[in-house]
Amino acid sequence: MDVIDIIVTKRDGGELTPGQIDWVIDAYTHGAIAEEQMAALNMAIVWRGMTRAEVSRWTEAMLCSGERLDFTDLPRSTTDKHSTGGVGDKITLPLTPTVAACGAAVPQLSGRGLGHTGGTLDKLESIPGWRAELSPVEMRRTLTEVGGVICAAGTGLAPADRKLYALRDVTGTVESIPLIASSIMSKKLAEGTGALVLDVKVGSGAFMKDTASARELARTMVDIGTDNGVRTVALLTAMDTPLGKQIGNALEVAEALEVLSGGGPEDIVELTVRLAREMLAAADLPDAKDPGEALRDGSAMDAWRRMVRAQGGDPDAPLPVAAEQREILAPTSGTLTRLDAYAVGMAAWRLGAGRARKEDRVSAGAGVTLHAKPGEQVRVGQPLFTLHTDDPDRFERAAETLADAFDINGDGERLPLVIDRIC
Template sequence: MDVIDILVTKRDGGELGPEQIDWVIDAYTRGAVAEEQMAALNMAIVWRGMSRAEVARWTDAMLRSGERLDFSDLPRPTTDKHSTGGVGDKITLPLTPTVAACGAAVPQLSGRGLGHTGGTLDKLEAIPGWRAELSPEEMRERLLDVGAVVCAAGAGLAPADRKLYALRDVTGTVESVPLIASSIMSKKLAEGTGALVLDVKVGSGAFMKDTASAGELARTMVDIGNDNGVRTVALLTAMDAPLGRRVGNALEVAEALEVLAGGGPDDVVELTVTLAREMLTAAGPTGGKDPADALRDGSAMDAWRRMIAAQGGDPDAPLPEAAESRPILAPESGTLTRLDAHAVGVAAWRLGAGRARKEDPVSPGAGVTLHAKPGEQVRTGRPLFTLHTDDPERFDRAAEALAGAYEINGEYDPLPLVIDRVG
C-alpha cells in the first residue's frame, strides 16, 4: 500500500477500499504513517465524507487495533448508554444503577470533561475514595456482583482511536460525522455490550447545534452498531438549556443523588427514565421492574451505593464544597425565556469545574447553581445563578460568560426534551 495513493483517492472524492482502510489505520497506529499524512487524510474526509461501507470498515479497523471485551456469558443481558456530551448532563450517574436495579448489567466506559462539557469520571471522582481505573477482570467482578460499573477505558481498547482523536483535536478535523461516529462506536463496541442506546444532544450546549446534523450522526452510529451485531437505537435530546439545576462535578453528583432518592429536577428524572426504558428494551427480557418504580422504591439508590462502594468510594462521605460562592441577581422580573447551555458550561469551566487540556486538574466543588430554568418566573434582585469556586479571582471571568446567557420576557420556544428517535 502507498499512503499517498490513499490520500489522493480521498482528496479527489473516491471511495477507499477495505484493504486500504485496514492498512492505513494499522500503519498509523504502529507509527508507519506520519502524523502530517494522517492529518491530511482526516481533512480530506472532512471535506469529501465517507460512504456507509467506508465508515463501517473504518470503525472495524479501529476496533481491531486493540482488544474487545466480551461479557456475553454474564447471567444478565448487557446494555449501555452513550451521550455525545452537554452541560449539566449527569444522566449516567442515576441511569446506570437504575438499569442495574431493573435486571440488566451496565458496562459503562466513560471519559473526562474537556472545555465546556463535563466528564462522568470527573464527577464520580468527587466522591472520596472512588477510582476510575479498573482492569477487565475487575469490571467483570463488579458486573457479576453489582450489575453496574462506570470506569475509564483501558489502554488496550481501540488504541487507534485514542491516537486519531488526539490528532483530530489539534488539526481542526473534529467536525466530521463519519469521524465522530467511528470514534464513538469503536470505543463502545470494544466494551462488549450487547445493546446500546445513544443520547445525541442538540442545541447550543451540544456538539451538534441542529436536528439535521444530529440526526445524520445518530443514523450513522445506529447503522454501525447494528452492522456489528449490537442492538442500537438513538434519541435526539435537547441541550439548548442545561440539564437540571447544577453544573459542576460534586454539584451534579448531589443532584443525581436527589434523583436516586425519588426527587430531583423533572428533566433529569424524565430523561433518566426514558433512556433506562430504551436500554432495557434493547437488552431484551430482564424480568426486572420499571425504572420509575426503581427510583421510587429505593432499589436504584441501593444499586448506586453498591456500585460506588465496589470501586472504593464512600457513599456516605460528604461531597466537596467550593470555598467561595457569589450570586448573580436578576436585573428585572418576569419569565426566563432563554438560558444558553454553552455559556453556562463556559462559566463552570472558568470557575474550575473543567479543563482546557487533558492533563489539567479540576476543582470538584466548582460550578454553577441555576435558580431558574426557561419558562419559570424570576424577580428583580433575586439570584439567577450562584457561582462556586475555590479561587475568587475566577468570579469575574465566569460572570462575563453569563452576561449574555439569558433573556427575560423574550420569545419562548424551547426544544422538547426528547426530539426524535432513530432505530
C-alpha cells in the same frame, strides 16, 4: 499498499476498499504512516465524506487495533448508553444503577471533561475514595456482583482511535460526522456490550448545534452498531438549556442523589427513565422492573451505593464544597425565556469545574447553581445563579460569561427534551 494512492483516491471523491482501510489504520497505529500523511487523509475525509460501508469498515479497523471486552458469559444481558456530551449532563450517574436495579448489566466506560462539557469520571471522583481505574477482572466482578460499573477505558481498547483523535484535534479535522461516529463507536463497541442506546445532544451546549446534523450523526452511529451486530438505538435530546439545576462535579453528584432518592429535577428524571426503558428494551428484557419504580422504591439507590463501594468510594461521605459562593440576581421580574447552555458551561469552566487541557486538574466543588429554568417566573432581585469556586478571582470572568446567557420576558423558543428517535 501505497498511502499516497489512498489519499488521492479519497481526495478525488473515490471510495476506499476494505483492504485499503484495514491497512491504513493498522499502518498508522504502528507508526508506518507519517503524521502529515494521515492528516491529509483525514482532511480528504472531512471534505469528501464516507459511504456507510467505508464508515463501518473504518470503525471495525479501529476496533480491531486493540482488545475487545467480552461479557457474553455474564448471567445478565449487557446494555450501555453513550452521550455526546453537554452541560449538566449527569444522566449516567442515576441511569446506570437504575438499569442495574432493573436486571441488566451496564459496563459503562466514561471519560473526563474538556472545555465547557463535564466528564462523568470527574464528577464521580468528587466522592471520597472512588477510583476510576479498574482492571478487566475487577470490572467483570463488579458487573457480576452489582450489575453496573462506571470506569475509565483501558489503554488497550481501540488504540488507533486514541492516536487518530489526538491528530484530528490539532489539524482541524474533528468536525467530520464519519470520523466523529467511528471514533465514538469504536470505543463503545470495544466495551463488549450487547445493546447500546445513544443520547445525541442538540443545541448551543452540544457538539451538534442543529437537529439536521445531530440526526445525521445519530443515523451514522446506529448504522455502525447495527453493522457490527450490536442492537443500537439513538435519541436526539435537547441541550439548548442545561440539564437539571446543578452544573459542576460534586454539585451534579448531589443532584443525581436527589433523583436516586425519588426526587430531583423533572428533566433529569424524565430523561433517566426514558433512556433506561430504551436500554432495557434493547437488551431484550421486556419483563424487567420499570425504571420509574426502581427510583421510587429505593432499589436504584441501593444499586448506586453498592457501585460506589465496589470502586472504593464512601457513599455516606460528605461531598466537597467550594470555599466561596456568590449570587447573581435577576435584573427584572417576569418569565425566564432563555438560558444558554454553552454560556453556563463556560461559566462553570471559568470557576474551575472544567479543564482547558487534558492534564489540568479540576475543582470538585466549583460550578453553577441555577435557581430558575426557562418557563419559570422570576422576581427582580432574586438569585438567578449561585457561583461556586475555591478561587474568588474567578468570579468576575464567570459573571461576565453569564451576563448575556439569559432572557427574561423574551421570545425564546425551547427544544423538546426528546426530539427524535433513530433506530
